[in-house]
Each structure stands twice: as structure tokens, then as C-alpha cells.
Amino acid sequence: MNRSVIAIFIVFTMMLTSCEQEKNKLPKIAIAGFWIESSTFSPARSDMNSFKQLRGEEIFNYYPFFGIDSSLRNQADWIPTLRARAIPGGMVTKETYESLVGEILEKLKKNAPFDALFLDIHGASSVVGMDDPEGDFLRRVREVVGTEPLISTSMDLHGNVTKELAQHTDLITCFRMAPHEDATESRRRAVSNLLDRLESGKGKPKYKAWIPVPILLPGEKTSTRIEPGKSLYAKVDPLTKHEGVIDAAIWVGYAWADAPRNRAAVMAYGDDKEQVSKAAEELAKSFWDVREQFEFVAPVASxxxxxxxxxxxxxxxxxxxxxxxxxxxxxxxxxxxxxxxxxxxxxxxxxxxxxxxxxxxxxxxxxxxxxxxxxxxxxxxxxxxxxxxxxxxxxxxxxxxxxxxxxxxxxxxxxxxxxxxxxxxxxxxxxxxxxxxxxxxxxxxxxxxxxxxxxxxxxxxxxxxxxxxxxxxQTPGGVDQDLERIGYKRIQRPMFPLDPDMEDPDLSARMIPLADQLK
Incomplete structure (x- = not known):
């Protein structure tokens, strides 16, 4: 065999090896979390001591579906940054927020680039001097990782979803049960959807529909144990089975914070614009139609x-x-x-x-x-x-x-x-x-x-x-169930049930541009 043939053979072998390595390369995915719901009606403040902070292997240990032998664990090169979680409390100090978010951003910079991110957030944090902390968090994450990586976000159904938050995430979901017996299942769904889009090569869903719903009710009235919450949330999963719909979600919102974002919301996303819009609009209308049926999950008395x-x-x-x-x-x-x-x-x-x-x-x-x-x-x-x-x-x-x-x-x-x-x-x-x-x-x-x-x-x-x-x-405190006396000044009005005679709102789907389409 002459030298030319040998050289061609070596080059061909190297090309095959390179292709095989590229084929077997795992996607690189970051994990981060910022989790607290905090009342603006409480004099308490949440600082660094309020947050339990997990790093490295501790983060994997928190999620059962990331066990050592888990298929999800083995489907990607996971880069844990920081997961900060606090018991619900008063507003987060700005210094604490900046410290926690700053650490996440620094670790993202250090380990970039990424194919995707899994973000675990509550959606009802209140930070001194800020109206939309989670939206700010997602925007700053995008500034670091860029608009190309997929971001899958898991949330509590008592969180709030602003247009900014909806814009900067690609796949978004939330719990479907209150009490939150499906928390682990919901987070797993967020991760599975992310991996499916990466492995299939489909990438970002083509369409995202967002509908703000002017309802603000406490969790004690919207439990999925009883009607109408039980039947309302039962509508979500069947809609995700429609061709062209990846997932859908209903957020009740957080009643004990006074900011323009505090209200219910609905989202759906997928690759079929018509089906995605229909799913979101059906859920929003269903929520509005049963608004007057919500009652406390148990008898209430003085x-x-x-x-x-x-x-x-x-x-x-x-x-x-x-x-x-x-x-x-x-x-x-x-x-x-x-x-x-x-x-x-x-x-x-x-x-x-x-x-x-x-x-x-x-x-x-x-x-x-x-x-x-x-x-x-x-x-x-x-x-x-x-x-x-x-x-x-x-x-x-x-x-x-x-x-x-x-x-x-x-x-x-x-x-x-x-x-x-x-x-x-x-x-x-x-x-x-x-x-x-x-x-x-x-x-x-x-x-x-x-x-x-x-x-x-x-x-x-x-x-x-x-x-x-x-x-x-019915006792007094920072999460008083009597919303009439709680003293809202900044939420968007009209709002049910504070304005019971309000006209029916516009519940048509707002199509949200993809992150890489934002200017």
C-alpha cells in the first residue's frame, strides 16, 4: 500500500471518528434556581440567611429524577450553578437578590457556552425596589448566555408570568396541583421537554401564547382538591396532547404582593400556531367562566x-x-x-x-x-x-x-x-x-x-x-385572606374579585416572540 493510499485512509478514519464523536456529544445544560414567594404586606425581610443554597452535587440530590442511574442524568452534560430556596416570607432585600443572581450569572459566564438551561423558579418573589424579579432574572440570564440556548422554566402555579418572563423562556410549565403533590413531576416534565427538543433537533417551539387573566385569588380558594379548581386544572393535560402543542399551564398568581404583575395568567406553546392559540384561549376562558365559583377549601370562621x-x-x-x-x-x-x-x-x-x-x-x-x-x-x-x-x-x-x-x-x-x-x-x-x-x-x-x-x-x-x-x-397578618382590606395600590384594575362588576376582559392569545427574535 503506497503512502497516498495510507494518507487517504488515515484522513477518512479521522473524519469518521470526528463525526462519531460529534454524534455522541451530549448537550451542555446549566441548572439554576431562585425560589421564594414573599409578601409585600409583611414588614419582614428575607436576607441571605433566609435562603438554603445548594451547589454542585447537592443540586442533583434535590431532584429525584437526577439520580445517578437516571436516564435524564445521562442524557446531558449538566452544569449545576446555584439553587437558592427560602421559606416564604417578607420581601427579599436587594443586596440578597443581587448576590444570589450574581453568583448564578458568574457561573454561567465561567462555563459558557450552553446548549440549554433548566431554571427552577417560583414566580412570586418580591424584591425591594423591583416589580418583576423573575423577569429581570431571565433577562439577565439571556444577556449572559445569549438568545440561542433553549431555556426551560419550571414554576409554582402561585407564581406570576409577565410578558418579559414569557419572552425570555422557551419552554415554561408550572404545577397542576395545590397542594403541590406534583412538584417533582412538573420539574421532570420541564427537563424532559427540554431534552426532547434538543435530541429531536426541533429546538425552540415556533409559537408561544400568553394571556393575562385579571383574577387575583388566594391559594386557599383555588385548591385543586375541590371544584372548580379540580376540573379547571384537569383541562390542561388533554390540551397538551393536541398535535402541535408541547405544554400548557395556568398560573393562579400571588395575591399578597402589590405590583402590576400580580394576577393570573395562561400560557401554551408548540409548533402549531392555531392549536397553541386555541389551547391558551380555552384555558383562559375556562378560568374566567368559573371565577365566581371559587370558595375557601374548608369552612372559614372568625x-x-x-x-x-x-x-x-x-x-x-x-x-x-x-x-x-x-x-x-x-x-x-x-x-x-x-x-x-x-x-x-x-x-x-x-x-x-x-x-x-x-x-x-x-x-x-x-x-x-x-x-x-x-x-x-x-x-x-x-x-x-x-x-x-x-x-x-x-x-x-x-x-x-x-x-x-x-x-x-x-x-x-x-x-x-x-x-x-x-x-x-x-x-x-x-x-x-x-x-x-x-x-x-x-x-x-x-x-x-x-x-x-x-x-x-x-x-x-x-x-x-x-x-x-x-x-x-380569619386572623390578621401579612397574608390576610380578606383581600378587600389588604390595601392594594399598584395592581392593575379592574381585577376580580375586587371589582366584581367588571366587564369581560380580552382573553385572546398574545403571541410572544421567541427569545432569538427579540431586538
Whole structure:
């Protein structure tokens, strides 16, 4: 074999190898997240200490579908940046927002270029001095990675979708259940859709339809456990099966922030303009048509009425939601008004009175004193109202320390003090109580307690399944359910239900340009 033939053979082999390597090259996809819903009606502020920050392998561990043997994990070269998540609370300080977003942007710059990004955001953050933090975040991400990479965004259905946010993302979806039992499934859908578009070579969907819907309702009225939310959200999946539609979503929006973006929204996207438009318009119209049917997911009463019914009830536990200061919706979590009213009731003032667990009230100074005194000791100290003292000052708790527990990932330290027949849980840092183990770890038995009072709105599945009966109490706080008295000044009007006689809005599809078509 002469040298020319050998040379041709070598070149041909190299070309085949290069083609094969190119064929087997995995897409490079970044992962980032910024997750909080925050009330502008609460005096609380969320800072860096409020956010749990995951980096590197920690991010993969958060998502079950990214397990080591997962097909999704093996379909791309994933580049984790930062996932920052906080318990709902007050507005995020601008410094905190810039620090978290800045780190994400810096890591994107360092590891660019990318074929795609998976962004996990809530959609209801409120940042001091900003009207649309998530829209700003997406715009700045685009400034770093460019308009070519696909961006798939997963959101909470209580988030807000502005035109800017819709423009800068290519594939967008949100939860379809409230409570959010499909959170993992929804995030997986966002990732799967992204990989499908990359592997098929189809890339960005050709059409995106966005419809703002002038409805602003609290999550406690829009749960998918009951009608009309149940049937409304059941319409979403069938529409995604239509030829030319990739996905569709309904956002209820976030009721406890006062900004022009706060309202419901619908989106659909895919490769068939007519089908995408029809899907979005059908969902928007369906939402508007049932707007007057939304009611609270459970009976609602004043605190006095709630306590009276619970005391008379023979069902254990009778759960009362202290809704106005719900930290899972953005309340400060330390409003003492409800607890002070409870302790005034004669039924709870003797040790053998009606048993009640109150979960919970933050009181770092109370906790510090309890640690010094120890379990079994008597204590008299104040807790609560360090952040939100608009309705009542710190509550004096005089009783016996029954339990001190260290190491909780949210509360850090928990103290159970018995005041009369009430077990009050005092925490170093605010913590929502969602699980039976949250109580049993403290030596409490909620199933054998007459009344369990939690700072929450609609019950998460575990509490819901444990309830003997349930009432949601209309109490004051940063996430007050009485929207009429909450004091909106900046949302777009007219808005249902604040303007019940408003004319039917324009619910036609607005076609949003693709990111690479923006000037």
C-alpha cells in the first residue's frame, strides 16, 4: 500500500471518528434556581440567611429524577450553578437578590457556552425596589448566555408570568396541583421537554401564547382538591396532547404582593400556531367562566367561632388554620394575636383543660432562656412579635418547659412549654409545621390532642389526612385572606374579585416572540 493510499485512509478514519464523536456529544445544560414567594404586606425581610443554597452535587440530590442511574442524568452534560430556596416570607432585600443572581450569572459566564438551561423558579418573589424579579432574572440570564440556548422554566402555579418572563423562556410549565403533590413531576416534565427538543433537533417551539387573566385569588380558594379548581386544572393535560402543542399551564398568581404583575395568567406553546392559540384561549376562558365559583377549601370562621366549635367538637384533632400569619404563604410567622386570644380562654387555663397544641411562635430569646433553665423547669418569658407587632406585642408565656430539641433544619432549636392545657412550640427560627413527625419528635401526640392550631392556610396532605375536623380562622397578618382590606395600590384594575362588576376582559392569545427574535 503506497503512502497516498495510507494518507487517504488515515484522513477518512479521522473524519469518521470526528463525526462519531460529534454524534455522541451530549448537550451542555446549566441548572439554576431562585425560589421564594414573599409578601409585600409583611414588614419582614428575607436576607441571605433566609435562603438554603445548594451547589454542585447537592443540586442533583434535590431532584429525584437526577439520580445517578437516571436516564435524564445521562442524557446531558449538566452544569449545576446555584439553587437558592427560602421559606416564604417578607420581601427579599436587594443586596440578597443581587448576590444570589450574581453568583448564578458568574457561573454561567465561567462555563459558557450552553446548549440549554433548566431554571427552577417560583414566580412570586418580591424584591425591594423591583416589580418583576423573575423577569429581570431571565433577562439577565439571556444577556449572559445569549438568545440561542433553549431555556426551560419550571414554576409554582402561585407564581406570576409577565410578558418579559414569557419572552425570555422557551419552554415554561408550572404545577397542576395545590397542594403541590406534583412538584417533582412538573420539574421532570420541564427537563424532559427540554431534552426532547434538543435530541429531536426541533429546538425552540415556533409559537408561544400568553394571556393575562385579571383574577387575583388566594391559594386557599383555588385548591385543586375541590371544584372548580379540580376540573379547571384537569383541562390542561388533554390540551397538551393536541398535535402541535408541547405544554400548557395556568398560573393562579400571588395575591399578597402589590405590583402590576400580580394576577393570573395562561400560557401554551408548540409548533402549531392555531392549536397553541386555541389551547391558551380555552384555558383562559375556562378560568374566567368559573371565577365566581371559587370558595375557601374548608369552612372559614372568625377565631372566636373557630375556637368555640373546636372546643365543642368530639373529633380529634380539630385542626384550626391560623391563616393570616401563614409563613408558607409569606407571613412573618411571629404575629402573636391569635396565641394571645387562645391563652385568654378559660377552657385552656387549667392543666387538665381542653388540650391544644400551638405551632408555632418564634422567640430566640425565649429559647435561649429555656436552654439555660433546662427541661422540667418553670419559665416566664416573652416570645413573638419581633418582626410583626402590628396586631399584638410579644406574648408572655408562663409555664413548664417540657421539651428542648436541637438540630431541626428549619427551627434550629424548638422548645415545648406547657401553659395551662396549651402546649406552645417556641422556635429559635420560624418554622411551618407540616408533618406528624414535627410534633412527635417533640413528644407531642397530635392525634390524641383536642385542638391543633397551625400557622398555615390549606392543609398539606399529611395534616389533611390526620384531621378529625378542620376550620380556617380569619386572623390578621401579612397574608390576610380578606383581600378587600389588604390595601392594594399598584395592581392593575379592574381585577376580580375586587371589582366584581367588571366587564369581560380580552382573553385572546398574545403571541410572544421567541427569545432569538427579540431586538
Amino acid at each position: 377565631l372566636e367561632e373557630s375556637l368555640n366549635k373546636a372546643i365543642e367538637s368530639k373529633k380529634q384533632p380539630f385542626i384550626i388554620s391560623d391563616m393570616g400569619d401563614n409563613p408558607t404563604a409569606g407571613g412573618a410567622g411571629d404575629v402573636t394575636w391569635t396565641l394571645q386570644e387562645v391563652l385568654k380562654q378559660k377552657e385552656f387555663q387549667k392543666e387538665d383543660g381542653t388540650s391544644l397544641i400551638y405551632a408555632s411562635i418564634p422567640g430566640p430569646k425565649f429559647v435561649a432562656k429555656a436552654i439555660k433553665l433546662g427541661e422540667g423547669a418553670k419559665i416566664e418569658a416573652f416570645a413573638g412579635a419581633n418582626v410583626d407587632a402590628r396586631y399584638a406585642g410579644p406574648v408572655k408565656l408562663k409555664g413548664t418547659i417540657e421539651k428542648i430539641r436541637h438540630g431541626d433544619k428549619y427551627a434550629e432549636t424548638e422548645v415545648v412549654v406547657k401553659v395551662g392545657s396549651v402546649h406552645v412550640i417556641v422556635t429559635k427560627i420560624r418554622k411551618p409545621y407540616h408533618h406528624e413527625a414535627d410534633f412527635t419528635n417533640l413528644g407531642l401526640n397530635p392525634r390524641k390532642t383536642d385542638i391543633v392550631m397551625v400557622k398555615i392556610g390549606y392543609l398539606v396532605p399529611e395534616l389533611y389526612n390526620m384531621r378529625g375536623d378542620w376550620l380556617m380562622a
